[in-house]
Amino acid sequence: MSSTKNKPVYWAHQxxxxxxxxxxxxxxxxxxxxxxxxxITPFAEVDLIFQTPEGHALMVEVKTTNIADFQPHRISWKQKARLVRALQYLTSxxxxxxxVHWAFVTKEGxxxxxxxxSG
Structure with a gap:
C-alpha cells in the first residue's frame, strides 16, 4: 500500500x-x-502572478525548453487562447x-x- 505522503515526483513535474x-x-x-x-481558473492553470513595481498585476506562463531557438514555437494558438481567457477571468x-508574459527556462537555467x- 502506498502513501500519498511519499508520492513520487516525476522529473518533468519537478x-x-x-x-x-x-x-x-x-x-x-x-x-x-x-x-x-x-x-487554477476555469480556463487554465496560471503558473505565477506578481505585483509589478508600478502596482498592477502580471500573469506569467512558464515553459521549460531544451533549445533556446525553439522557444517561440512552444506557444500554440490553443495555449494563447486559454491564457487570454484565464487573463480575462482573473482581471474580473x-x-x-x-x-501577461511567457517565461522560457533552458535546462542551463x-x-x-x-x-x-498576441502574435
Whole structure:
C-alpha cells in the first residue's frame, strides 16, 4: 500500500517547479512581488502572478525548453487562447491584471521573457 505522503515526483513535474522558482527569483530581483502560484481558473492553470513595481498585476506562463531557438514555437494558438481567457477571468477577479508574459527556462537555467503573446 502506498502513501500519498511519499508520492513520487516525476522529473518533468519537478523540472517545471524548478523553472517556476527560477522565474520567480528573476522577477523578484526586478522588484516584483509574488502574489500567487499555480492558480487554477476555469480556463487554465496560471503558473505565477506578481505585483509589478508600478502596482498592477502580471500573469506569467512558464515553459521549460531544451533549445533556446525553439522557444517561440512552444506557444500554440490553443495555449494563447486559454491564457487570454484565464487573463480575462482573473482581471474580473483582481480588477487590475493587465500584463501577461511567457517565461522560457533552458535546462542551463537561462530565463528568456516574451512580453507580447498576441502574435
Amino acid at each position: 523540472r517545471g517547479l524548478d523553472s517556476e522558482k527560477l522565474v520567480q527569483k528573476f522577477y523578484e530581483k526586478k522588484g516584483y512581488t509574488l502574489l500567487a502560484q499555480r492558480v 477577479k483582481l480588477e487590475n491584471l493587465v500584463e 537561462k530565463v528568456t521573457i516574451i512580453e507580447d503573446i
